[in-house]
Amino acid sequence: xxxxxxxxxxxxxxxxxxxxxxxxxxxxxxxxxxxxxxxxxxxxxxxxxxxxxxxxxxxxxxxxxxxxxxxxxxxxxxxxxxxxxxxxxxxxxxxxxxxxxxxxxxxxxxxxxxxxxxxxxxxxxxxxxxxxxxxxxxxxxxxxxxxx
Amino acid sequence: xxxxxxxxxxxxxxxxxxxxxxxxxxxxxxxxxxxxxxxxxxxxxxxxxxxxxxxxxxxxxxxxxxxxxxxxxxxxxxxxxxxxxxxxxxxxxxxxxxxxxxxxxxxxxxxxxxxxxxxxxxxxxxxxxxxxxxxxxxxxxxxxxxxx
Amino acid sequence: xxxxxxxxxxxxxxxxxxxxxxxxxxxxxxxxxxxxxxxxxxxxxxxxxxxxxxxxxxxxxxxxxxxxxxxxxxxxxxxxxxxxxxxxxxxxxxxxxxxxxxxxxxxxxxxxxxxxxxxxxxxxxxxxxxxxxxxxxxxxxxxxxxxx
Numbered sequence: 534x535x536x537x538x539x540x541x542x543x544x545x546x547x548x549x550x551x552x553x554x555x556x557x558x559x560x561x562x563x564x565x566x567x568x569x570x571x572x573x574x575x576x577x578x579x580x581x582x583x584x585x586x587x588x589x590x591x592x593x594x595x596x597x598x599x600x601x602x603x604x605x606x607x608x609x610x611x612x613x614x615x616x617x618x619x620x621x622x623x624x625x626x627x628x629x630x631x632x633x634x635x636x637x638x639x640x641x642x643x644x645x646x647x648x649x650x651x652x653x654x655x656x657x658x659x660x661x662x663x664x665x666x667x668x669x670x671x672x673x674x675x676x677x678x679x680x681x
Numbered sequence: 682x683x684x685x686x687x688x689x690x691x692x693x694x695x696x697x698x699x700x701x702x703x704x705x706x707x708x709x710x711x712x713x714x715x716x717x718x719x720x721x722x723x724x725x726x727x728x729x730x731x732x733x734x735x736x737x738x739x740x741x742x743x744x745x746x747x748x749x750x751x752x753x754x755x756x757x758x759x760x761x762x763x764x765x766x767x768x769x770x771x772x773x774x775x776x777x778x779x780x781x782x783x784x785x786x787x788x789x790x791x792x793x794x795x796x797x798x799x800x801x802x803x804x805x806x807x808x809x810x811x812x813x814x815x816x817x818x819x820x821x822x823x824x825x826x827x828x829x
Numbered sequence: 830x831x832x833x834x835x836x837x838x839x840x841x842x843x844x845x846x847x848x849x850x851x852x853x854x855x856x857x858x859x860x861x862x863x864x865x866x867x868x869x870x871x872x873x874x875x876x877x878x879x880x881x882x883x884x885x886x887x888x889x890x891x892x893x894x895x896x897x898x899x900x901x902x903x904x905x906x907x908x909x910x911x912x913x914x915x916x917x918x919x920x921x922x923x924x925x926x927x928x929x930x931x932x933x934x935x936x937x938x939x940x941x942x943x944x945x946x947x948x949x950x951x952x953x954x955x956x957x958x959x960x961x962x963x964x965x966x967x968x969x970x971x972x973x974x975x976x977x
Contacts, residue, residue, distance in 0.1 A: 537772050538827070547769045547828045551821050554766050558814055561758055575751070582803035603871070609757055609905055610857055616765035617912035618850050621843045624833050655878035666854055673847050679834070680843045685920050686975070695917045695976045699969050702914050706962055709906055723899070730951035757905055764913035 542632035546623045549636040553612050556644055560608060563651075564601040571595040604650045608643065611665055615639055622672040625679040639668040690780035694771045697784040701760050704792055708756060711799075712749040719743040752798045756791065759813055763787055770820040773827040787816040838928035842919045845932040849908050852940055856904060859947075860897040867891040900946045904939065907961055911935055918968040921975040935964040 537543050567573065572588045573595030574580045580590045594602065619636055627635075646661035648654075685691050715721065720736045721743030722728045728738050742750065767784055775783075794809035796802075833839045863869065868884045869891030870876045876886050890898065915932055923931075942957035944950075 538774065543772075544828050547773060547824055550765055550769055551824050554762055554817065554821055557758065557762055558817065561814075576748070576801065576803075578801040578803040578806075582807070600872070605758055609761075610853065610901055613761040613765070613905075613909040613912070614850055614853055616761070617846055617909070617916075620765075620768075620916075621846055624839075625843060626834065653872065653874040655872075655874040658874075659878070666857075669850065669854065673850055676843055676847050680840050680847075686922065691920075692976050695921060695972055698913055698917055699972050702910055702965065702969055705906065705910055706965065709962075724896070724949065724951075726949040726951040726954075730955070753906055757909075761909040761913070764909070768913075768916075 540623070541629035542623045542627040545629070545632045545636050546619050549640040550616055550619070552640050553615065553643060556647060557605075557608055557612060560601070560605050560647060564598065564605060567597045567601045568595075571597050573598040600650075604647055607646070607650065607662070611662075611669070612643060615643075615665075615669060618669055618672050618676070622676055625676050627672075627675065631675065635668045635672050639665050642668065688771070689777035690771045690775040693777070693780045693784050694767050697788040698764060698767070700788050701763065701791060704795060705753075705756055705760060708749070708753050708795060712746065712753060715745045715749045716743070719745050721746040748798075752795055755794070755798065755810070759810075759817070760791060763791075763813075763817060766817055766820050766824070770824055773824050775820075775823065779823065783816045783820055787813050790816065836919070837925035838919045838923040841925070841928045841932050842915050842923075845936040846912060846915070848936050849911065849939060852943060853901075853904055853908060856897070856901050856943060860894065860901060863893045863897045864891070867893050869894040896946075900943055903942070903946070903958070907958075907965070908939060911939075911961075911965060914965055914968050914972070918972055921972050923968075923971065927971065931964045931968050935961050938964065 568579075569583065572584050574584055574588070574590055575592075575594065577590045580588050593599075619639075622635070623632055642661045642664035646658060646665065649658035649661050716727075717731065720732050722732055722736070722738055723740075723742065725738045728736050741747075767787075770783070771780060790809045790812035794806060794813065797806035797809055864875075865879065868880050870880055870884070870886055871888075871890065873886045876884050889895075915935075918931070919928060938957045938960035942954060942961065945954035945957050
């Protein structure tokens with residue numbers, strides 16, 4: 534494990550994962566604030582606990598909450614995949630340069646994706662999504678070369 | 682790898698991950714039983730294969746199935762993040778004491794979260810969610826100190 | 830890390846993870862093509878950027894898009910769990926034989942699950958899901974034996 538900590542590629546991966554983790558938790562809190570703001574509670578027990586008197590539970594998500602949930606869903610399809618692929622990439626001998634470029638670019642792209650989704654910017658959001666996808670594919674390509 | 686298996690922090694992480702894995706699979710089976718119980722099938726092919734004659738496919742999820750799916754969604758936003766952050770935390774030199782406290786507390790909080798969600802207990806569910814979030818943030822904080 | 834790359838169990842895990850990663854990204858692109866094909870845009874900014882003139886944003890997902898999203902959701906409940914459990918399984922001393930059988934079978938089952946879901950085959954889809962679940966449980970069982 535000391536060897537891992539000495540490995541600059543692993544340190545880059547660790548820092549990027551931590552940034553993405555904070556981003557995911559921030560998105561979860563953002564969804565909760567949208568729910569509170571719109572009183573968009575689906576669970577009756579949430580209405581009782583958190584809503585002002587007279588509020589009733591919704592059957593459908595409020596539009597702002599659904600929008601926040603789509604941000605989280607898109608993260609959920611991409612970031613856990615990075616956690617796994619990025620780690621395998623580092624453990625199969627990524628260079629410090631390669632890990633710095635691919636992990637950092639993925640992280641910047643996903644943080645920018647959240648801003649683009651929140652402020653509803655297209656095609657910026659699509660470009661961010663595609664950038665993250667290309668970074669993941671390049672790491673996958675490198676893993677295949679290293680393992681075979 | 683023998684070094685890893687000798688590391689008590691890694692063993693704690695492994696045991697907690699296994700418990701959380703079983704919990705996630707149990708939640709998936711719970712959702713399936715709610716779907717069967719309410720005949721809440723969305724896919725027409727599921728109606729043909731699993732429902733009693735005369736049942737038709739639903740357009741919207743049945744309320745009980747939607748409730749079970751929200752449990753899984755909340756897990757999906759938190760537990761895969763723990764898998765990654767917890768492993769990086771251990772690989773960057775977590776102490777046995779720190780890993781025992783943070784991984785165990787996270788695991789207990791997430792299992793309790795499922796019970797609180799299933800039996801619709803608030804604010805117990807919110808407290809469980811926040812406890813898991815604080816554990817994750819503390820691991821992230823420790824990773825930053827260890828890596829930089 | 831050189832030791833890891835020499836470990837055939839880890840190499841099998843890495844190759845299976847890479848295949849599953851490509852599968853997840855393909856599913857994401859599949860969903861996007863269904864959205865484009867049905868003009869099933871939920872976000873107004875997507876309508877402006879990608880739809881032909883006269884299209885309006887939908888409130889509900891189009892049925893084909895919702896179907897594609899269910900494929901991704903089912904993957905999201907199972908594949909990130911494999912990434913974590915499979916890695917712990919390998920790091921706690923999986924044999925080359927065990928890893929080859931369980932990781933490969935899981936991967937084949939999840940790829941087949943996507944085809945079964947896409948072409949709406951039941952009970953093939955349920956069998957694929959159950960096969961993946963059993964593989965995950967067997968890895969969990971082995972981890973418990975190795976760690977305790």
